[in-house]
Amino acid sequence: MLEVENLRAGYGRVEVLRGVSLGLGQGQIVALLGANGVGKTTFNGVLSGLLEPWEGCVTFEGRALPPGDTRAALDAGLVLVPEGRHIFPNLTVRENLWLGGYRRGRAHRPRNLEQVLAFFPRLAERLAQNAGTMSGGEQQMLAIGRGLMAEPRLLILDEPSLGLSPLLVEEMFALIARLNTSGLTVLLVEQNVRLTLEVAHRGFVMENGAITTSGTAEELLADPDLQRSYLGV
Amino acid sequence: MPDMTILWPAILNGVTTGALYALIALGLTLIYGVLHIINFAHGALLMVGLYAVYFLWRFLGLDPYVSLLIVPPLMFALGYGLQRGLITRAGHGRDENILLVTLGLSIILENLALMAFSSDTQTVDTAYGFSTLDVLGAFVPVPKVVAFGGAVATALALWAFMARTDLGRAIRAVAKEKKGAQLVGIDVNHVYAMSFGIGIGVLGIAACLLMPSYYVNPSVGHGFVLIAFTIVVLGGMGSFVGALIGGVIIGVVEALGGLFLGASLGQIGIFAIFILILLFRPQGLLGRLQ
Numbered sequence A: 001m002l003e004v005e006n007l008r009a010g011y012g013r014v015e016v017l018r019g020v021s022l023g024l025g026q027g028q029i030v031a032l033l034g035a036n037g038v039g040k041t042t043f044n045g046v047l048s049g050l051l052e053p054w055e056g057c058v059t060f061e062g063r064a065l066p067p068g069d070t071r072a073a074l075d076a077g078l079v080l081v082p083e084g085r086h087i088f089p090n091l092t093v094r095e096n097l098w099l100g101g102y103r104r105g106r107a108h109r110p111r112n113l114e115q116v117l118a119f120f121p122r123l124a125e126r127l128a129q130n131a132g133t134m135s136g137g138e139q140q141m142l143a144i145g146r147g148l149m150a151e152p153r154l155l156i157l158d159e160p161s162l163g164l165s166p167l168l169v170e171e172m173f174a175l176i177a178r179l180n181t182s183g184l185t186v187l188l189v190e191q192n193v194r195l196t197l198e199v200a201h202r203g204f205v206m207e208n209g210a211i212t213t214s215g216t217a218e219e220l221l222a223d224p225d226l227q228r229s230y231l232g233v
Numbered sequence B: 001m002p003d004m005t006i007l008w009p010a011i012l013n014g015v016t017t018g019a020l021y022a023l024i025a026l027g028l029t030l031i032y033g034v035l036h037i038i039n040f041a042h043g044a045l046l047m048v049g050l051y052a053v054y055f056l057w058r059f060l061g062l063d064p065y066v067s068l069l070i071v072p073p074l075m076f077a078l079g080y081g082l083q084r085g086l087i088t089r090a091g092h093g094r095d096e097n098i099l100l101v102t103l104g105l106s107i108i109l110e111n112l113a114l115m116a117f118s119s120d121t122q123t124v125d126t127a128y129g130f131s132t133l134d135v136l137g138a139f140v141p142v143p144k145v146v147a148f149g150g151a152v153a154t155a156l157a158l159w160a161f162m163a164r165t166d167l168g169r170a171i172r173a174v175a176k177e178k179k180g181a182q183l184v185g186i187d188v189n190h191v192y193a194m195s196f197g198i199g200i201g202v203l204g205i206a207a208c209l210l211m212p213s214y215y216v217n218p219s220v221g222h223g224f225v226l227i228a229f230t231i232v233v234l235g236g237m238g239s240f241v242g243a244l245i246g247g248v249i250i251g252v253v254e255a256l257g258g259l260f261l262g263a264s265l266g267q268i269g270i271f272a273i274f275i276l277i278l279l280f281r282p283q284g285l286l287g288r289l290q
Helices: A040-048 A070-076 A093-100 A106-119 A136-148 A166-181 A193-199 A217-222 A224-231 B004-035 B042-060 B071-091 B095-117 B142-164 B166-176 B178-183 B188-213 B221-235 B240-261 B268-280
Strands: A002-011 A014-024 A029-033 A055-060 A078-081 A154-158 A185-190 A202-207 A210-216 B132-135 B138-141
Touching: A002 A040, A014 A040, A014 A055, A014 A202, A014 A210, A029 A166, A029 A193, A040 A070, A040 A078, A040 A154, A040 A185, A070 A078, A070 B178, A078 A136, A093 A106, A093 A136, A093 B166, A106 A136, A106 A166, A136 A154, A136 A166, A166 A185, A166 A193, A185 A193, A193 A217, A202 A217, A210 A217, A217 A224, B004 B042, B004 B138, B004 B142, B004 B166, B004 B188, B004 B221, B004 B240, B042 B071, B042 B095, B042 B188, B042 B221, B071 B095, B071 B188, B132 B142, B138 B142, B142 B166, B142 B188, B142 B240, B166 B178, B166 B188, B178 B188, B221 B240, B221 B268, B240 B268
Parallel strands: A029 A185, A029 A202, A078 A154, A154 A185
Antiparallel strands: A002 A014, A002 A055, A202 A210, B132 B138
């Protein structure tokens, strides 16, 4: 579904991605794992068109995405829920969700809103509340809900567990697994290796701007190197 | 202490003038709230609008209120084009550049007007220019009553637009969260230009409402822009309701200042308020601390 070939990108003269290649199939949860600062968020920036790559190309469902074009990526159905959520703090929950369907999914906004609220009942209770006044977990749900409003073909979740309490983190991963059972393809970008591999089908490990390991979730969980560096075994 | 027969007309005069000040400040606060730039060309663009109203009256015989159908859309287009074609390009995203661009623009516009139209003060003659309306015992010029109604209606329409339309929501979204807006597919540059255009379009409405009871010359914007800045700060930078309330307060303070201290010293009250607000409530009446 998604093919990334030899992606190089960075900021100014600093190279962050040093030739990333990966592919992911439809209907799966694919994990992109790696420590802080290895380039995961930069990679997401390139996929969603926020950042123009120096080299390499992204092919989504057989078509090359024009580099650095957020609207083209969105039109193709590639929806990013960014790290740090980036919800609209001065708008109500309802307005945030409604704007999720500003471009893609515009025709089905009322239906999609109903579905999102059915999936996140806690948002339904807070429709009139300003998004900036909600708790971190609720804001993360809102960010995902806003992404779902755009009818994603591929949903990229960047660090959805960041800043949440351990209990909420478990809840968030359960929600992601549920999203996937309804047929949605998810690229889950995380530092929380153990929980991520519990819900993911496959995984890639990024180190220093390149993919170093990949395999099924079971293989990765059993990988001795990975166990040593990320799972503390 | 003067009695109510003097005080009441002064207050009414202040409220009606203040509503127009608020309208001018509304554009300024919208542009500041969304683009985070201070538009120093606001006064000069008001002058352009006033001249447009004046020339439409003089050469085509159009009543200033009929010009409401023409001048605001033209001013909107001018604002949209200026933002997309000049301010973004010359600014390179740096605040100090943008500040200088808008300041330079105001100097150019004023001097072009000076060259083309001379420094003479021009007015329009209308049948209703000197008629008055009895408001609870005080006589208020009809143009001022119309201006007050028009200003309130415009503010309400703008508020409804921001609250109820998709573009309004997108403008508010971009104001606080640019990256999030990009990710839902909002064209941020278009939203910037629309906000600037709407701010300048509102200035066009103000020009049409102002002209029957006022005048135009190349430096007419100076007095207004200083007051508009005061209102924006008083109401809270970026707050619509704040700008409305601030406008009326400033109008009344100016009118009462004029009554007690005379016309030339009357404006002292405005700037005293400005300084007091900066000292004790820098976020403004309805603003929030960042």
